[in-house]
Amino acid sequence: MTTNATSTAPGTRLRLDPTKCSGHGLCAELLGEHIALDEWGYPIIAERDIPAPLLADARRAVTDCPALALRLEGAARR
Template sequence: MRGARRADFVDEGDKTEKAEKARLRIDPVSCEGLGMCAHLAPRLIDLDPWGFPVLPLTDLEGPDRRAAVRAVRACPRRALHVSVE
């Protein structure tokens, strides 16, 4: 699929994916500060005074990882992604 990102295809049941470290990342140039991500992943994402996301510096696990993937998929500007190491 053209334009698809790895985070769009993460299978939560796959043990090899869970063993890998995943972090939520943002493209600050693309982000317009709409705040949709913070509504979908409130435990992970805070908003600064201007409405732009402040992301965690920790690895994503379990429910946090699933919430991050939901936020990535819902971002209208495609500014969020999950990087897997």
């Protein structure tokens, strides 16, 4: 079975709790393909499923967030 580099993890999205976020920007460093920073350094999360090759990076962004403001939602949370 071959994998498609552009395949996604169906239904898996990154969510942000803006009340917890303090704008460290670490998430954008770890997952820049999916997270941009606004002019004040707060994350803007792409509203699309996370591509399968980026799931490990997404999990790391969630676990390394200093404010615990990120979570994975959907099928590949584990």
